[in-house]
Amino acid sequence: MPTVVLAHCLDFVTWRNATRTLILHDIAAEEITWRVRDPADAATQTGILSPLPPDTPTRSAFGVPRAVMRLIEDVMQTGAPDRFALAYRLVQRQVTGIAHPSGDDDADFTRARHLAQEVCGQTRAFRAHIATSHKPADALSWDDPSGFVAQCNARFVTLQLSFHPWRLEMPGGTMQWDGTSLQPGEPLHDADPASFPTPALPLVEGMDIDRITALPAVAETARSCLVCAMAHHATQTVFGEGEATAPLMFVGEQPGDQEDRIGRPFVGPAGQLFDRALQEAGIARDHVYVTNTVKHFKFFNRNGRRIHQKAGVEEIRACAPWLHAERRLIRPRLLVMLGATAASAILQRPVVIGRERSHPITLDDGTCGLVTVHPSFLLRQPTEEARTREYQRFVEDLRLAGRLIDA
Incomplete structure (x- = not known):
């Protein structure tokens, strides 16, 4: 009868690896002994100690639904003495269809769900x-x-x-x-x-973001955020980057296709144009902080291409705590709003760029704000003449930003 020795009482990784091997060899749950290594005997080998049959595995590779593995990880966080055997039976049931020895097909899953509910509450x-x-x-x-x-x-x-x-x-x-x-x-x-098994709840759930005092901690928490629907489709969270004490902060709408793939803001075509304009305005990107109102890329597919969609009210509201934390921790002297979406989100009202562009505005926290176009607006101009004209206006807005923080 196989014996599995786990390194400690939360050793989910060894349990998972042993379970995969044992089920491939069609080992019944009642034949397995699960044991936690004595801390005083660190030399004891972990994993499957008893030799398995010398022939090849009787089953091919298998998969287990993510919901079942999530349930098992929750069960592993309980103090139930039979949790390792219970978890094994849940996997075995998925792969082989073998029911609980009592004849009650739902007994194990019912108990596991009850344990998982307790873990979620705790x-x-x-x-x-x-x-x-x-x-x-x-x-x-x-x-x-x-x-x-x-x-x-x-x-x-x-x-x-x-x-x-x-x-x-x-x-x-x-x-x-x-x-x-x-x-x-x-x-x-x-x-x-x-x-260890992963927590029963997403990392961000229950977090008091307003009490976090370190920007890297906010960024790390934001990377686990799945509050809005588009977070489930994007490749990753794209948090802001730059100097943590920057006097100048730029806020755009959302990351684009390349930003989503790379994980950094303003690195696509609009970002490259933004960098060029910053340099021409005499502003070093390394000395500013750049971010977006929304931290995930919203898009639809067209012939294999991911086409940008404008962020909606729900996405802006879901991401508001992250932007608020960035502003609170960086405390820039000037916040430049790139485009109508960013300006509307920060000013909490509809914004017409042509009417409010290039005029300093006092923000709700007492700092200074400045509205201008998003650099992607420059790329959408229909003629070379229009692109040149709008680019120069954008550079002038950046020069104004530089003068305002130097004043």
Whole structure:
């Protein structure tokens, strides 16, 4: 009978690898012994200890629906003593159709869903506790002794506390982040957090963005955001970039096709024109901060090409916390709004570019704002003469921006 030794009680990676091999060899759930390695015996090998049949696997490669694996990762965060065997049966049922030994086909899934609901509730409670705690970072505590929700949400804590060192007192041990590495505490001393199951909730859920004081922590959190529908279709979140204390901040509408693929703002054709205009205006891009109102690329497919779609009210509203955090942390002396979408989102009213362009505006936070066109507007001009004329007007707006921050 095969014995599987896991490195620690949250070792999802070893469990997953062993499960894949055992099911390929058609090993029944009741034939497997699951065991967690004794921390005092670090020399013990992990994985499948007992030899498997020498013949080739009896099954071909298989896949498991993502929803089932998500359910299993939630189950793994509980303290249920049979969670490894239960999770194995869930996979085996998907691959082979073998039912629960009791004859109740839904027994395992019913129990797993119940455990997962408990984990989701514990995760929400833990995150709310961390996000609303006003104690010093070295006085955090968590009193729930069931399961391993706190350990699986260590990244949430680190980002919510802006990468500052922290220590969390828990029943039976202490988990801490020293600024570079995580020590998950007992009974997971020296365990690799990369082997833990992922949290039951998306990283951004429950995060108090207004309490984050480090821009990199906001950016890292934003990369997990799937609030709006277009986030599920875009390649990645495209957060802002530039000097964290820049006196000059530029805000456009949304990333384009190349920005979405590369993961940086203003690197496509409009971005290259923007860089050229900055240089001509005597402004170094390295000394400014550039971002977008919306952090994902909204598009539709036409003959294999991804065609830009204008961001709507829902997308702008969903991304508003990220832009607000960028403004709050960078605190630019001048914010330049590139195009009507960015201007309307920041000014919270309809904006006609021709009417408000090139005139300094006092923003809601007391800083200065300036409206101009988006560089993509220059690319859409019908003639070379029009492109040259509008480009020069754009450069003049950038020169005005330079004078305003120097004033």
